[in-house]
Amino acid sequence: MSLYTAVTAGPFDRSLLKIWKGLSLDCRFATLALFLAIASTFAIGGWVSRSIENRILSRSSGVASVYISDLVSPLVQELASSDRISAERRDQLDALLVSGALRLHVVAIKVWNSSGTIVYSSSRDLVGKRFAPSQSLLNAFAGAITSEVNEPSAESAPEFSEHDAIFEVYAPVYDQNTGKVIAVAEFYEDAAELVDVVAIAKRHSWMFTFFILSCNVLGFLAVVHGASRIIDQQRDQLSQQINQLSRAVARETALRTQIERGAQNVFDENERFLRALGADLHDGPAQLIGLALLRLDDGAGGVNRTSLEQARTAIAEAMRDVRAIAAGLLLPDISGRTLEDCLAATVRNHEARTGTSVTLVCENLTTECSDQVRICVCRFIQEGLANSFRHAQGIGQRVTVVGETDFIRVTVSDSGPGMPKGRVSDGSPHLGLISLKNRLESLNGTMTVSSWPRRGTQLVARLPLKMEKPDAV
Structure with missing residues (x-):
């Protein structure tokens, strides 16, 4: 990665992340589900097409092994003791492609000896030539039947010149006496039908898979959309409740402060009231009652009508003051x-x-x-x-x-x-x-x-x- 790419990728990634966080829950789910549906469609379609192709190749390999054991093997038994096939046997092999049962399926035949040399080919130019053995050829010499759809090569170019797709089958040829592999027969079949079948199967599997996944995604999307709406509604309700609670807490705090201040002020006012009440009682009724007592003391040696009258007046005024104070404090x-x-x-x-x-x-x-x-x-x-x-x-x-x-x-x-x-x-x-x-x-x-x-x-x-x-x- 270049320095320019490393520097410019950061803001772009952050922008994508910001856009992603701004999407709702159902939009996020729909985006991921669509991506997974497309990826799953290609994956399942590829797997199905490969499975169909492998089954067709396996079936063709089985048919080829029957052809070789019944038709080709008797004509190449001389390779057990020789490195070449006689002209008579080559003519018989040519006849298989012209009028035999193989002409309906096989477009070309090659026979390889154990040294990797082509000893027979429907294309005479390849006879006697040696090519680097492919893995399929080596597997066939080991006794396995292999089949594949390959790209054109030097030894298969003539077959590809007449057909768009070639299906190759490698089958071992056994010595009828010893059971050893003495040669490998290579069949070339026209793979156009196989390619068409695989393409149709791939398209059908893709369409069916995408349809099924789309139905599932739509179903889940409906559920997620409903859940997302409920979550959004609950989020809005929660926000409103939080705002209401915040306002209630603020009002309660103000009210508590007001109550505490009022209680303190009431306490202070009560103290001032008690001091004022004590002063009024001392300066009013208490002084008058004290004056009355002095007048009574003055008349203790004899009845002094003036002193008694003054004492009675002072006590009466004191009683009026006390009643006035009490009346101002009492409620009905x-x-x-x-x-x-x-x-x-x-x-x-x-x-x-x-x-x-x-x-x-x-x-x-x-x-x-x-x-x-x-x-x-x-x-x-x-x-x-x-x-x-x-x-x-x-x-x-x-x-x-x-x-x-x-x-x-x-x-x-x-x-x-x-x-x-x-x-x-x-x-x-x-x-x-x-x-x-x-x-x-x-x-x-x-x-x-x-x-x-x-x-x-x-x-x-x-x-x-x-x-x-x-x-x-």
């Missing part, structure tokens, strides 16, 4: 109630506690939800109304709850002065906006805050009706 009983009943109870509690009026609108609340969702919605309304009362003096308080297909949307609004930008929590005992947002995110919900100067504030929460735990990755 939700067990056995529908969501609409829980919402109405929460609004009524706020109205009773603050002395304000709230408009409640509920739409499409036909689907029941879990206790977690009911608690979250009630807390959201409770905190939203508390902020509205605190910052907007309860002006235009409105609660709208709308049920969607799988979600619920809660809106708490007022008509107050609005909320300053950037303010998310006022430090009150209530959970505040950040705490509300964290609670909603822990339930896979969302919250938006909108506020307009002199037009009021609006809180909107949206969360799913049913809570589902994400599958572990």
Whole structure:
């Protein structure tokens, strides 16, 4: 292989490999099957034609051996003691080709003696000549009958001049007394019929083999094509499932991060809430109760009406503060109630506690939800109304709850002065906006805050009706 061929063969092979990899499974199978069918057709056709040719040659060899033993052998027995055939015997051999039984099949006869010399030939020019013995001639002297269809040679040229194909048979001639091989008779038959038979058999075998293999290939191709389509469909489905799984994993990862962040924020807000609650209890009811105790101590030596009145007033204020704090933390009983009943109870509690009026609108609340969702919605309304009362003096308080297909949307609004930008929590005992947002995110919900100067504030929460735990990755 030249250097140019070695260099240029690489990219060509890579191109073929790329084209092969780009073919579908059924196309690959069809290509290989077609190649194997053609190769098998030639192989089987050649084997069948050779088998037919060998059978015909074997049959012809058997016929030739009969001719030699019955017709030729008696006429050449003198070769057992001589190197030549007499003129009388040559004339008798010539007569076999003219009027005898051999004239129907044999076109020429040669007789070889043991020294490799032609002692008789239907072509007189070859008599007395010696040629290098062929393997078939040597096998015949060894006692074997051989037959073959050969190319023209120096000693068979006269026969080929009149016939397109010659069939040669070499048969040993035995001494009738001793049984030894004394000569070899070579018959030349017209092989045109043999060639035609072999050619027809070869064509028929090729056609039949190709037909059978084509039927098998088409049958297998149909099966492979169906399997290839199923594989392609399954590959597409698997790709879609992988994409869906990837998106689900991404959503789950984002949700897990959101839940973890919400849980941490809820923990922090609870800590701040507890500190604020402790400070309020210390600065409010605790101080008032302490003042009442001091007034009682002042009146321990005698009844001081003024001290008793001040103590009673301080204790009453402390009780009001404690009740206000407790009322801001407690929810109505939700067990056995529908969501609409829980919402109405929460609004009524706020109205009773603050002395304000709230408009409640509920739409499409036909689907029941879990206790977690009911608690979250009630807390959201409770905190939203508390902020509205605190910052907007309860002006235009409105609660709208709308049920969607799988979600619920809660809106708490007022008509107050609005909320300053950037303010998310006022430090009150209530959970505040950040705490509300964290609670909603822990339930896979969302919250938006909108506020307009002199037009009021609006809180909107949206969360799913049913809570589902994400599958572990």
